[in-house]
């Protein structure tokens with residue numbers, strides 16, 4: 258996820274049981290030109306593996322050149338092609354979900370990448386460009402014919418952005434036709450949701466986006482649900498308690514600062530901190546204070562104060 262799934266957050270998700278983590282989406286144009294900021298976005302820790310590097314763009318040659326560079330310098334476990342991003346700045350240049358309007362262009366990109374990739378190539382699509390012109394079934398078939406190894410399907414059109422409810426029936430339809438693994442995506446927020454998605458759609462894997470923000474523990478919950486633990490009647494997964502949460506936040510801050518330095522590391526951690534403290538008593542006031550804390554020491558002091566209050570409350 259752009260601006261979110263950097264190395265630190267990916268490793269935390271991996272430790273809580275995410276079977277595969279994805280890079281932020283990477284511009285194929287920028288990477289093929291060797292843009293230094295883009296190359297920095299690619300750094301990852303070996304423990305994160307398996308990891309997919311996700312590319313977006315429009316020109317098959319830029320994708321192929323990017324993958325050649327990645328083969329030479331990075332060697333991730335998978336490549337993933339982004340045909341689902343709805344962000345205006347991406348679609349106005351013809352990338353992400355805008356490509357759903359041009360399936361043949363999608364096929365050209367997929368073939369160009371598969372031709373040079375020495376590891377499996379995955380793709381991610383939405384159900385279509387807009388309501389009434391959903392063509393995910395056709396696009397999925399084409400991608401499979403090109404040699405894509407697995408396909409992730411987000412059950413919303415581009416025009417729906419993130420609104421309403423994801424339509425899981427499109428995931429079922431693609432699963433019924435596909436011979437490759439299908440990764441279901443959209444609105445999974447609990448272990449029970451993940452089970453329901455698999456039961457309803459038959460998808461092979463479940464992809465989680467927004468619900469993991471501030472809650473990487475969700476991957477453990479999902480794995481427990483899929484292993485059957487949640488079937489025990491009345492069992493309620495309680496999630497991480499504050500002390501566990503605090504340990505994870507500290508580790509997240511430490512890795513972020515190691516990677517980005519204090520100024521940028523703290524700035525980029527702010528959104529994560531806001532998500533991590535969601536739901537705790539006094540979160541709104543604390544969030545304000547955290548947004549103004551500029552150093553690691555200040556941030557930790559604020560967070561420890563909650564830990565202390567909680568401990569004395571108990």
Ligand SMILES: Cc1cc2nc3c(=O)[nH]c(=O)nc-3n(C[C@H](O)[C@H](O)[C@H](O)COP(=O)(O)O)c2cc1C
Nearest residue numbers: 258259281282381411442443444445465466467468
């Ligand atoms: C802030 C934000 C950034 C995202 N960045 C990406 C991205 O870089 N690549 C991608 O494939 N999807 C991206 N997504 C979409 C999610 O991966 C996912 O498909 C979507 O949010 C639906 O799944 P969810 O209901 O589990 O969140 C992003 C979503 C959000 C909210």
